[in-house]
């Protein structure tokens with residue numbers, strides 16, 4: 001993969017949230033490309049399983065179990081990865097979680113956990129990995145945000161806030177880092193079938209009419225964006241059109257969105 005317009009072979013890619021869903025599938029794709037992948041998440045046994053799977057097919061992967069709410073652990077990651085695989089060229093900020101429910105019914109500690117993993121840890125990881133990339137004058141930071149950074153998400157309001165934060169952070173950072181050789185890639189997927197909904201207690205049956213993608217399809221979108229250094233990729237055409245409606249006809253958008261939300265709420269979970 002030519003991720004910065006220069007040939008780097010093999011390149012080292014650190015992926016957070018590699019123990020399931022989009023991160024798991026993306027790690028497999030990048031390893032198949034020849035990247036050496038550093039697999040980061042809390043569930044060590046899952047990471048070892050993926051490491052074994054990639055190694056068995058001739059790829060190079062190494063598990064780095066880490067709780068991304070632990071800032072000291074994040075700070076040590078670039079050196080730990082550097083010793084095992086070589087200095088990382090690419091960081092994929094993919095780990096995340098949600099918490100479904102009426103805003104006032106979800107306890108404040110849970111709201112804070114969502115912000116910590118989705119936004120604080122993304123800033124901390126980027127802060128930890130960027131200096132080495134800037135020193136080399138090349139690299140790539142990938143942000144897996146969400147279309148909910150552009151659209152309202154009732155009953156996922158704090159999740160939406162975290163993703164608005166991620167997208168704003170990524171977009172702003174791209175102006176700072178791009179001219180210094182570090183590309184920023186921002187991907188905003190729509191609904192993805194992964195462990196996310198169960199973890200967030202989202203009553204998925206209510207959203208059965210919303211188009212969704214498999215984790216492998218979502219990983220394909222991220223992979224595509226990485227290969228092209230796409231600064232902003234909304235990985236869902238229907239949602240991209242909705243965002244256009246919101247921007248140009250906000251009152252009309254509010255009306256149709258409110259009707260759609262009432263219908264969703266009426267569905268049995």
Ligand SMILES: NC(=O)c1ccc[n+]([C@@H]2O[C@H](COP(=O)([O-])OP(=O)(O)OC[C@H]3O[C@@H](n4cnc5c(N)ncnc54)[C@H](OP(=O)(O)O)[C@@H]3O)[C@@H](O)[C@H]2O)c1
Pocket residue numbers: 016017018019020021022023040041042043044046066067068069094095096097117144145146147188189190191192193194195196197199215
């Ligand atoms: N699913 C969707 O509909 C959807 C839509 C748009 C965007 N996204 C975004 O896509 C990304 C990946 O989500 P997914 O759908 O693949 O969900 P997923 O299967 O639940 O994966 C989430 C990953 O984040 C990791 N993670 C969570 N908390 C962590 C922590 N404290 N420390 C380290 N790792 C942690 C999990 O690993 P461990 O539990 O092993 O730590 C897991 O590997 C997230 O940022 C999500 O917000 C998802």
